[in-house]
Amino acid sequence: MSDQxxxxxxxxxxxxxxxxxxxxxxxxxVFGERGYELxxxxxxxxxxxxxxxxxxxxxxxxAALFNEVVADRFLDGAEEDEALLIEHRGSxxxxxxxxxxxxxxxxxxxxxxxxxxxxxxSAMSCPEAGLVVSGEMGMRCPRVLQRVLEAGIKHGxxxxxxxxxxxxxxxASVIGMVIGRQRLLRxxxxxxxxxxxxxxxxxxxxxxxxxxxQRSEVSEQGAGE
Numbered sequence: 554m555s556d557q558x559x560x561x562x563x564x565x566x567x568x569x570x571x572x573x574x575x576x577x578x579x580x581x582x583v584f585g586e587r588g589y590e591l592x593x594x595x596x597x598x599x600x601x602x603x604x605x606x607x608x609x610x611x612x613x614x615x616a617a618l619f620n621e622v623v624a625d626r627f628l629d630g631a632e633e634d635e636a637l638l639i640e641h642r643g644s645x646x647x648x649x650x651x652x653x654x655x656x657x658x659x660x661x662x663x664x665x666x667x668x669x670x671x672x673x674x675s676a677m678s679c680p681e682a683g684l685v686v687s688g689e690m691g692m693r694c695p696r697v698l699q700r701v702l703e704a705g706i707k708h709g710x711x712x713x714x715x716x717x718x719x720x721x722x723x724x725a726s727v728i729g730m731v732i733g734r735q736r737l738l739r740x741x742x743x744x745x746x747x748x749x750x751x752x753x754x755x756x757x758x759x760x761x762x763x764x765x766x767q768r769s770e771v772s773e774q775g776a777g778e
Contacts (some may be wrong), residue, residue, distance in 0.1 A: 569611075578601075580597045581665065622682075634694070638697055657752055
C-alpha cells in the first residue's frame with residue numbers, strides 16, 4: 554500500500570469533516586444537474602459512493618442538505634471577502650481584482666453555476682436556500698464591492714462613479730459571464746475564448762472605466778479627435 558493511500562485511508566474510515574465535504578461536493582453536482590425537485594438523497598449518496606443513511610446522518614433531510622450546500626458554496630466565500638476588506642492595507646484596485654477573481658473561482662467550481670440557478674428558481678420549494686442565494690449574490694457580494702469602490706474613490710485611485718450601481722453591474726457581469734459561458738459550452742460548436750482570457754478582458758474594461766489615470770487619458774484622446 555502506498556504512503557498516500559495509508560494517509561487517506563479507506564472511504565469508511567474517513568473523518569467526519571472529510572465525509573461532510575464529500576457529501577457537500579456530491580450534492581452540489583446533483584442539485585445543479587437535476588434541480589431541487591428531482592434530486593434525491595439517493596442520488597447524492599450514489600454520487601458520493603456512500604449509503605443514504607450516511608447522508609441522512611450528516612444532514613437529515615433534502616431541504617437541510619440543500620441549504621447547507623448553498624451556504625457552503627456562496628455564504629462562506631462572502632464572509633471571507635468581507636474579512637479581506639476589513640484587513641486590507643494597500644491598493645484598492647488590487648483588492649477589487651482579488652475579490653472578482655475569488656468570485657469567479659467560486660462560481661467556476663464544478664456545479665456552482667448550475668447550483669446558483671437552481672437556488673434562485675427554488676425559492677418556493679426551499680425558501681431558506683433561495684434567500685441565501687439572492688441575499689449573498691444579489692446584496693452581500695455587491696455591497697463588499699461597493700465598499701471597495703468607495704474607498705478607492707476616496708483615496709483617489711478610482712474615477713468618481715456611482716459605487717452602488719457600479720458594484721451591482723460588476724457582480725451581475727461576473728455571474729453572467731460564468732453562467733453564459735457554461736451554457737454556451739453545452740450547445741455552441743464554435744470555440745469559445747479561454748476563461749482566463751475573458752476575465753482579463755473584463756479587468757481591462759474596469760481599469761479603463763475606473764482608474765483615474767487611464768480614464769483621463771481616454772477623455773483627452775476623445776477630446777482631441
